[in-house]
Amino acid sequence: MSTTGWGNFWQDQRQSFYAVMKMATSYFVSKFEKQYSLKPTDEIFDYGCGPGFVADSLAGRDSKITGADINDFFIAECRKNHPGGQFMVITTNTADNKKILEEQLSGRQFDYILLLSIIQYFKSSNDLDEVIDLLRGYLKASGKLIIADVLDENTSSIKDAFSLLMHCIRKGRIGAFVGFISYLMFSDYRKISKQNKLLLFSEETIRAIAASNGLRCEKVNGLTLQKSRSNYVLSHAAVK
Numbered sequence: 411m412s413t414t415g416w417g418n419f420w421q422d423q424r425q426s427f428y429a430v431m432k433m434a435t436s437y438f439v440s441k442f443e444k445q446y447s448l449k450p451t452d453e454i455f456d457y458g459c460g461p462g463f464v465a466d467s468l469a470g471r472d473s474k475i476t477g478a479d480i481n482d483f484f485i486a487e488c489r490k491n492h493p494g495g496q497f498m499v500i501t502t503n504t505a506d507n508k509k510i511l512e513e514q515l516s517g518r519q520f521d522y523i524l525l526l527s528i529i530q531y532f533k534s535s536n537d538l539d540e541v542i543d544l545l546r547g548y549l550k551a552s553g554k555l556i557i558a559d560v561l562d563e564n565t566s567s568i569k570d571a572f573s574l575l576m577h578c579i580r581k582g583r584i585g586a587f588v589g590f591i592s593y594l595m596f597s598d599y600r601k602i603s604k605q606n607k608l609l610l611f612s613e614e615t616i617r618a619i620a621a622s623n624g625l626r627c628e629k630v631n632g633l634t635l636q637k638s639r640s641n642y643v644l645s646h647a648a649v650k
């Protein structure tokens with residue numbers, strides 16, 4: 411995996427669209443907790459954890475959280491806010507990440523591995539294949555690897571913006587929506603997205619990647635706020 415425009419963009423980000431990202435992540439966590447009846451003892455690895463919004467949303471539940479991200483500022487925030495967790499800086503290179511994870515995780519395995527809202531920033535579907543190949547060894551036999559907020563050919567930015575707007579209105583956070591839209595219009599995000607289209611993954615591609623890594627794949631509805639995006643749950647084939 412090489413560093414693309416998106417990789418460079420995210421490595422340098424400080425605040426980006428924090429308010430909306432935090433709301434969307436907190437929505438995901440509430441659905442995820444309910445759907446999987448999360449236990450306090452469940453071990454979670456948040457791959458591409460950003461500033462730690464999953465950890466923030468789970469705070470108080472005492473779930474053991476581990477996170478990794480390519481942005482060292484985000485990882486510093488995670489460490490500051492969640493001193494009981496384990497957070498590591500990774501790179502956009504899977505071979506390097508293999509070594510980092512071996513050193514940092516030393517054989518640990520997780521009940522849940524999350525890839526929330528990150529794969530659209532990969533360079534190609536081959537990058538996802540490499541990451542799944544890397545992560546599957548860290549998944550318990552009964553564990554689930556959740557790939558959420560996936561953009562595909564049915565994703566519509568208008569529909570997504572509408573679901574976000576409705577949520578912001580319900581939460582009385584219309585300012586967050588306005589901030590998000592201005593960010594999209596006037597920041598480097600707009601410039602980068604013109605040069606590097608967000609990556610779309612069809613259901614067929616996700617299923618093929620799961621199969622090539624010996625994993626089962628289930629498509630799950632309703633885990634994320636943006637309704638025209640998809641979510642997949644991968645698990646070891648032998649476990650029902």
Ligand SMILES: C[S@@+](CC[C@H](N)C(=O)[O-])C[C@H]1O[C@@H](n2cnc3c(N)ncnc32)[C@H](O)[C@@H]1O
Nearest residue numbers: 420435458459460463480481502526527528531
């Ligand atoms: C939209 S944010 C989502 C953050 C977090 N998962 C959440 O939902 O709150 C995208 C995150 O993906 C990370 N990211 C981008 N490319 C990545 C890569 N190749 N490997 C790991 N993380 C990556 C970024 O640094 C950023 O923190």
